Amino acid sequence: xxxxxxxxxxxxxxxxxxxxxxxxxxxxxxxxxxxxxxxxxxxxxxxxxxxxxxxxxxxxxxxxxxxxxxxxxxxxxxxxxxxxxxxxxxxxxxxxxxxxxxxxxxxxxxxxxxxxxxxxxxxxxxxxxxxxxxxxxxxxxxxxxxxxxxxxxxxxxxxxxxxxxxxxxxxxxxxxxxxxxxxxxxxxxxxxxxxxxxxxxxxxxxxxxxxxxxxxxxxxxxxxxxxxxxxxxxxxxxxxxxxxxxxxxxxxxxxxxx
Amino acid sequence: xxxxxxxxxxxxxxxxxxxxxxxxxxxxxxxxxxxxxxxxxxxxxxxxxxxxxxxxxxxxxxxxxxxxxxxxxxxxxxxxxxxxxxxxxxxxxxxxxxxxxxxxxxxxxxxxxxxxxxxxxxxxxxxxxxxxxxxxxxxxxxxxxxxxxxxxxxxxxxxxxxxxxxxxxxxxxxxxxxxxxxxxxxxxxxxxxxxxxxxxxxxxxxxxxxxxxxxxxxxxxxxxxxxxxxxxxxxxxxxxxxxxxxxxxxxxxxxxxx
Numbered sequence: 006x007x008x009x010x011x012x013x014x015x016x017x018x019x020x021x022x023x024x025x026x027x028x029x030x031x032x033x034x035x036x037x038x039x040x041x042x043x044x045x046x047x048x049x050x051x052x053x054x055x056x057x058x059x060x061x062x063x064x065x066x067x068x069x070x071x072x073x074x075x076x077x078x079x080x081x082x083x084x085x086x087x088x089x090x091x092x093x094x095x096x097x098x099x100x101x102x103x104x105x106x107x108x109x110x111x112x113x114x115x116x117x118x119x120x121x122x123x124x125x126x127x128x129x130x131x132x133x134x135x136x137x138x139x140x141x142x143x144x145x146x147x148x149x150x151x152x153x154x155x156x157x158x159x160x161x162x163x164x165x166x167x168x169x170x171x172x173x174x175x176x177x178x179x180x181x182x183x184x185x186x187x188x189x190x191x192x193x194x195x196x197x198x199x200x201x202x203x204x205x206x207x208x209x210x211x212x213x214x215x216x217x218x219x220x221x222x223x224x225x226x227x228x229x230x231x232x233x234x235x236x237x238x239x240x241x242x243x244x245x246x247x248x249x250x251x252x253x254x255x256x257x258x259x260x261x262x263x
Numbered sequence: 264x265x266x267x268x269x270x271x272x273x274x275x276x277x278x279x280x281x282x283x284x285x286x287x288x289x290x291x292x293x294x295x296x297x298x299x300x301x302x303x304x305x306x307x308x309x310x311x312x313x314x315x316x317x318x319x320x321x322x323x324x325x326x327x328x329x330x331x332x333x334x335x336x337x338x339x340x341x342x343x344x345x346x347x348x349x350x351x352x353x354x355x356x357x358x359x360x361x362x363x364x365x366x367x368x369x370x371x372x373x374x375x376x377x378x379x380x381x382x383x384x385x386x387x388x389x390x391x392x393x394x395x396x397x398x399x400x401x402x403x404x405x406x407x408x409x410x411x412x413x414x415x416x417x418x419x420x421x422x423x424x425x426x427x428x429x430x431x432x433x434x435x436x437x438x439x440x441x442x443x444x445x446x447x448x449x450x451x452x453x454x455x456x457x458x459x460x461x462x463x464x465x466x467x468x469x470x471x472x473x474x475x476x477x478x479x480x481x482x483x484x485x486x487x488x489x490x491x492x493x494x495x496x497x498x499x500x501x502x503x504x505x506x507x508x509x510x511x512x513x514x515x516x517x518x519x520x521x
Contacts, residue, residue, distance in 0.1 A: 119402055168400075
C-alpha cells in the first residue's frame with residue numbers, strides 16, 4: 006500500500022453524504038483515524054453507523070465526499086482497484102457472515118486460497134494459528150451451522166485477520182452475545198489490535214465494549230460525528246446529545262426515529 | 264373507473280418490472296462475460312457446479328424423459344392406427360423427442376431442481392451478508408458465484424439432453440413393442456431412419472441456450488434477493504416461474520431461427 010501523503014492517517018472520510026430511499030443517512034460526515042489507533046463509533050440504531058463502516062471498505066460509494074484509505078482515494082476507483090486496497094482491510098460482520106457452504110477451515114483460509122499461491126500445508130498451518138489466536142483450536146472441520154453465536158464471531162474474526170490486514174473494521178462485535186462472551190470478544194479485539202498493531206474502527210451501541218476497546222470514541226448522530234474524545238471525555242461529555250446517549254435516558258434532545 | 268385505473272397500473276408495473284429484470288439480467292451477462300477471461304479461474308467450483316447441475320439432475324431427467332417417451336408412444340400409436348398408419352409412430356416419436364421434448368423436458372427439470380437451488384443458495388448468501396463478506400475479502404461475487412454457474416449450466420444442459428433423448432426414445436420403444444405389439448426390429452429400423460444428425464444437434468443447440476438462460480435468470484434472482492427468509496422463498500419461486508417460461512417462449516423463437 007502506498008504510504009506517502011497519508012499524513013499519518015490510515016482512514017479519512019471527508020464530507021460524506023449518502024441518501025438511501027429518499028432519506029439522508031449521512032450528512033457530511035468527517036472521520037479521521039490515525040495509524041494504529043482504535044476508534045469506536047457509537048450511535049443509536051439506524052443512525053447510519055453501518056453505512057459509514059461500509060464506506061470505508063468501499064461496499065458503498067458516497068453520493069458526495071471522499072474516502073481515503075492510507076492516502077489512496079477509493080471514492081471513484083473501479084471495483085478491481087478497490088479490491089487491491091481491500092486486501093489490507095478485514096471486516097467482521099455483525100452476524101459473522103461465514104460462508105455456510107464451507108467448513109471453518111475453508112472460511113478462515115478463504116483469502117489465502119484466493120489471493121496467494123500458498124501451499125495447502127502452509128495454509129492449514131496459518132488456519133490453525135489464527136483459530137488458536139481466537140481460542141478455537143482444532144475446529145477446522147466443523148460447519149458454521151454447528152457453531153454457537155460466539156464461536157461464529159470468533160471464526161469470522163479469524164477469517165478477517167488471516168490475510169494480516171492493516172485495518173480491521175468491526176460491525177457490532179458484541180451484539181447478540183451474553184455479557185461474558187461479549188467480554189471475551191472485547192478482550193480478544195483489544196489484545197489482537199495491540200499485538201498486530203492494526204488500525205481499527207468499531208461501531209457499536211454497547212458502551213462497555215466501546216470503553217474497553219477504544220483509544221478514542223466518536224458519536225454519530227443525525228448523519229454527522231457530533232463529538233469525539235477519549236473514553237473518559239465522552240463518558241463525561243457536556244454535549245447534551247452525548248450525555249443522553251451514554252446515560253441511556255429516553256429524555257433529552259435525541260429524537261427517537263420512527 | 265377505479266378498477267380500470269388499478270388494473271392499468273398493475274399492468275404497467277408488470278411491464279416496468281419485466282424490463283427492469285431483463286436489463287439487470289443482461290448487465291449480469293455482460294459483467295460475467297467480461298470476467299470469464301480474467302484469472303483466477305475457479306475450476307474447482309465450475310466442476311462442483313457441473314456435478315450439481317449435471318450429475319445430480321440426471322435421475323430426474325432420465326425418469327421424466329422415459330415417461331414422456333412412453334406417453335408419446337401410446338398417443339402416437341393409438342392415433343395413427345385409427346387410419347391404419349401405426350407404422351409412422353416410431354418416426355413421430357423420434358422426431359418429437361429429439362427436436363422438442365428432450366431439450367424442453369430437460370430444461371424444465373433443471374430449472375425446477377438446479378435453478379431453484381441456485382437462487383436459494385445465492386439468495387440466502389445475500390440476506391445473511393455473505394455476498395458483502397465476499398466483496399470485503401477482495402473477491403468479485405459475480406466472478407465467484409455467477410460465472411461458474413453460467414458455464415456449468417451452458418455445458419451441462421446439452422449433455423443431459425443426450426440422456427433425455429436416449430431414454431425418451433427408449434420409453435417410446437418400450438410401450439410400442441411391449442404394449443402395442445409392434446415388432447422390435449421394425450420399430451428400431453423406423454426410428455433409425457427417422458433420426459437425422461441435424462435434428463439431434465438442433466435439439467442440443469437449443470438445450471445449450473436453455474442452460475444459459477436458466478443459469479442467468481436464476482443467479483440474477485439470487486443476487487436480487489432481499490428481505491430475509493421470506494425474500495429467499497419469493498425469489499426462488501420467481502426464478503423457477505420465469506426461467507421455465509423463458510424456456511418455453513424462447514423455444515418457439517429458437518426453433519424458428521435455427
